[in-house]
Amino acid sequence: MGQFPRASPHSHGMVSRHFRKGPPPKVTRAATGVEKRIEFEENVGSLQVMHNKELEVNIRKKLQGVELSPSLYDTAWVAMVSERGSPQAPCYPQCIESILQNQHDDGSWGINPSSSSVDKDILLSTLACVVALKRWNVGPYHIKRGLNFIGRNFSVAMDVKTIAPVGFIITFSGLISLAAGIGLRLPVIQIYIDEIFHLRKIELERLAN
Incomplete structure (x- = not known):
């Protein structure tokens, strides 16, 4: 062309x-x-x-109009952060107050208080909140109720058939170690604690492969 x-x-x-x-x-x-x-x-x-x-x-x-509340598990971790230059003071005291105000009647913290069943997410949130309160030595009554809830429902953590959040056994065992490090004793027999760390070892080996 x-x-x-x-x-x-x-x-x-x-x-x-x-x-x-x-x-x-x-x-x-x-x-x-x-x-x-x-x-x-x-x-x-x-x-x-x-x-x-x-x-x-x-x-x-x-x-519009939907209220999204922050996770109490996340709130607990933020509550553990200390003030810069002052390790004996919390950096976010409002998070501690939120934990104190949001404990359920059965002693737990979580997002499913109306259900008769206990899931691993609630167990994880409860342990995190108890550790956060113990970290600053506040809310002894809340801590006691939370520990009693964990003791009554600890078998849920060992049930491999129960649906769990991603990385539950790693995080849960880590919180148990953290609790022991600040002098917090769980009302659970040692064989159950050992079983949790045995499951942790299996999970870490699985992830390594």
Whole structure:
């Protein structure tokens, strides 16, 4: 195919004389098909944009008014942080207050107080909250109730058939060690504690392989 003649740099935007003569170009079926396809794709793109906007609006409507409370397990870990330069003072005392105010009647901390069953997430949250309170020697009554809950339900932690949070046995055994390090004794026989650390060893070996 030949090349289109270029406009002269001195034409100042005027149409080249090569294009001022002759009949207008014919529109072929192929060209018409391309235009229709482009128009179709543009319409599809517009519909997708509209759909995404409608979806975004619907999601925003559903989220309005929903209150998302922070995990008490996470709150407990933050509560353990000491003030910089003052290891005997908590950096976030409001987290300790939140723990004190959110203990359930059965002595636990967690997100499922209405259920009759105890899961590993609640057991983990309760142990973390007890350790956080003991860390600052506050809430002795809360600590006692929390320990009693852990003692009554410790078998849940050893039940391999019970659904557990990711890395539960590693974290739970770590909290047991942390509790022992600050003088907190769990009302659990030693054979159960040994079983937890045995499960921890198995899990670490599995992860290593």
